[in-house]
Amino acid sequence: MIFVTVGSQMPFDRLVRAVDDWAGEHTDSEVFAQVGDSEYRPLNVRWTSHLDPGAFQAQVLTADVVVGHAGTGTILEALRLGKPVVVLPRRGHLMETRDDHQLATAGAFASTQGIYVANTLEDLRAHLDLVGGMALEQPAPSHAPECLLAVLRQFVSRGT
Structure with missing residues (x-):
């Protein structure tokens, strides 16, 4: 199953x-698509406007692949749950977001x-055609490595 999400902040009709x-x-x-406040309503896929966090997580867990905007929350949650992700960055000049920060995130x-x-939309179609061959070798860790936590603890305890 392909789970499509546009996030909760802005519509993403192009995706x-x-x-x-x-x-x-x-x-x-x-x-299955979570389309948010997008004006376009899908004709060929099951969809809903919004999902609460539990339902969102359930869709990610059920999916073979997650397709979404290049939001860090979507990317990190899919990786944490062991799912490959196809991202189409929102574009500022298309009024899909305030600027092109998602291009930097995707990069x-x-x-x-x-x-x-x-x-591009052509890239998106090509990735969708290959969904069956996508895999994630192992889920991303859900917490920071202990060595990073130790450095942060030391930094905080010094107060500098």
């Missing part, structure tokens, strides 16, 4: 429409195993 169009051509694929994660960055 929702692109996945819906792809699903219309791949009727054997199961897709920062681009070399991470299990993350597939789609910079």
Whole structure:
């Protein structure tokens, strides 16, 4: 199953429409989308506007792959739960977000195993065509490494 999420802050019609169009051509694929306040309503996938945190986590756990905007929360939660992620960054000039910070986020994660960055709708379609071959070798840790925690504790205890 492909789980699509646009996050909770802004609509992302370009992503929702692109996945819906792809699903219309791949009727054997199961897709569920959280579309937020997007104006476009999918015709070819099951969808809901919003999910509470528990329902969101359940969808991620059920999914074979997560498709979403390049929000750090979406990326990190999918990786933590052991799911590969396809991200399509929102674009400022398209009024999908206030600036192009998601391009930087996608770039920062681009070399991470299990993350597939789609910079164009053509890239997105190509990644969707390969969903069955995507995998994440192991989930990301849900906490910081002990060595980092030790340094932070020492820093805080010194008060500097």
